[in-house]
Amino acid sequence: MRLTRRGVAVLVVALLCGVGGFAAGYPLFQALAGLSVGAVVAAFAVAARRPRVDVRRDVYPDRVERGKPALARLDVRHAGGGFTARDRCGPHVRGVVVRTDAVYRYELPTTSRGKHTVGPLAIERADPLGLVRNLVDTGDTVTLWVHPRLHPARPFTGGYRRHHHDGPTTDQxxxxxxxxxxxxxxxxxxxxxxxxxxxxxxxxxxxxxxxxDPDQPRFTLLLDTRHDKGFEEAVEIAASLLHAGVVAGRHGRLLTPCGADVTVRGGVLGARRLMDELCVLDVRPGSALPARPPGSLVVVTAGPLDAIAPLRPDVVFSLGGPGEVVGARVIWAPDAERAVRWWNEAVR
Structure with missing residues (x-):
């Protein structure tokens, strides 16, 4: 709740009238000062009232690739004479003009990866004199998952086949x-x-x-989350390879230095779980690389390759610059699109 320019001007005039009327002995000026202050107080009381509006919200689709369209649907009832509102989607704010009871649809911003909360609807309340404005939250919230952008990738074919006698029995x-x-x-x-x-x-x-099942091909992808430069491109590479492999029926595992460790079966549900996990990953500069997991290992990094060499990976995607890792195929590219394209050419 805040004063408008008009409200500030009224308070300034009230102050001048009050001081001048008291000093000069003019009761009329003092009365004008009291009326002005009373008008501002009444404006605060009017703007503070919650609107009697029923707002129901839907978002479709609730999971979308970064940059792809997503729509919000607002079902507004008891709007009265209409109002101006602001709807939130993560860090973004969008204006919505509500005139009558109706269903309103508009596009949501999907330029930033993440798990975004859409809503609540902030209704702008003002007094009839325009002295005070207030934003009152109403309605529920929903979650919009903005997944990393996917580039068409060939699935990783080097996953190892595990027998049920290999290693201890675990949830993975x-x-x-x-x-x-x-x-x-x-x-x-x-x-x-x-x-x-x-x-x-x-x-x-x-x-x-x-x-x-002793005949389940699987692979592990290690996403290096320790470097800020090129991190979004690295996430897109990881998402593209994991999605292609899991949708093709291969079991996949996502591993990061920041503690994320997700193993899924092949299929659409497994791919969605991995994409949800990639939504919420952020940079953790102080994290340490995990121990090398068993089986085939793909590493995506934007940092120096000498730190990756002890893991003995099979494939390394490097966004930080060209280099070599003993025993590994290194694919260097400045962005995710070219990295995935060169990967497809290499395994064709």
């Missing part, structure tokens, strides 16, 4: 085939046909068979 171990992985306690959602009746009778608890 492969699942879903006819190769027995372990016998574990039943959890809601498990199929009844997988119940292991002998183990159930022996332990007194409902036990199920958990199967692993």
């Amino acid at each position: 171990s492969p699942r879903g085939s006819l190769d027995l992985r372990e016998v574990r306690e039943y959890v809601p959602g498990d199929e009844v046909r997988l119940v292991h009746w002998k183990a159930t009778a022996r332990t007194g608890k409902l036990m199920v068979r958990d199967y692993a």
Whole structure:
């Protein structure tokens, strides 16, 4: 809530009239000063009232690539005589003129990657004299996921195939085939046909068979989040390769120095989970590189390559400059579009 220029002028006049009337002994000036102050106080009271407006909001699609269109839908009821409002989408603000009860649609800004909160609608309230203006929030909020821009990429084909006997049993171990992985306690959602009746009778608890697939190609992509320069381009490279591989049916894993570690199965749902994770990543200069994961490793970095060499990667995407890493194919490019295009040419 703030005074307008007119409101400031009225207060200045009231101050001058009050001081001058008191010094010169003119009661009329003092009365004018009191009326002016009273008008400003009444304007604050009027502008502070919450509008009786019912606002319902939708965003479609709720997940969109950076730069692609996304629309907001406002269903406004009990608008009265109309008003001017401001709608927020992350760091952006857009003006909306509401005239009658209706459904209003407008395009949302999608120029910045991230998980953005859309709303609430800020209605501009003013008194009839135009002395005070106030922005009152109303309506609910929704989330808009702006994913990194995707460039057409060929899926990574060097993923290793893991057998269920390789390494300890973890949540990231492969699942879903006819190769027995372990016998574990039943959890809601498990199929009844997988119940292991002998183990159930022996332990007194409902036990199920958990199967692993020894023929699931998978790969790990390490996104270096320690360097600010070229970070958005690096995120786009990682998103393009992970999306192409997971949609093609390969299991993928996203790893970062800042602590993100996401493993998904192949498919559209897995790709969406990875894109959501890439939405919220930011630069962490003080982070340390993780230990080398097992299997095939792709590294995307904008920093010096000598820090990456101890990880023994299979492929390195370098945005910081050309160089060599022993045992790795290094693809250097100044931006994500050319990096992915040269990758496609290299694996064709």
